[in-house]
Structure formats: C-alpha cells, structure tokens
Amino acid sequence: MSLNDIRGLFIFFAIDPASVVIMHEHGIDKIVSFDSDFDKVNGIKRIH
Numbered sequence: 001m002s003l004n005d006i007r008g009l010f011i012f013f014a015i016d017p018a019s020v021v022i023m024h025e026h027g028i029d030k031i032v033s034f035d036s037d038f039d040k041v042n043g044i045k046r047i048h
Contacts, residue, residue: 020044 020041030045038046
C-alpha cells in the first residue's frame with residue numbers, strides 16, 4: 001500500500017462516511033461527485 005493509498009483511505013474515512021449516513025437517513029441514493037470512493041458504497045450511485 002502506497003502513501004497515496006493510505007492518504008486516500010484517510011480522506012474517505014474522515015469525510016465520506018458522514019455524507020453516506022446523511023444520505024441514508026434522508027433516503028438519498030445518488031450523489032454528484034468526482035470522488036470515486038463513493039463507488040465502493042453499496043446503495044449509493046455516483047453521478048459524474
């Protein structure tokens with residue numbers, strides 16, 4: 001695992017989980033984003 005991989009994981013775990021929780025709480029299943037980490041989340045469709 002490279003430093004960039006670790007940095008990417010940190011950023012995903014620091015920011016995106018809050019977005020995912022809020023989306024699930026409000027029944028939102030699509031997000032417009034260039035962040036490919038959202039592709040890893042079941043139930044979320046990323047639009048880019």
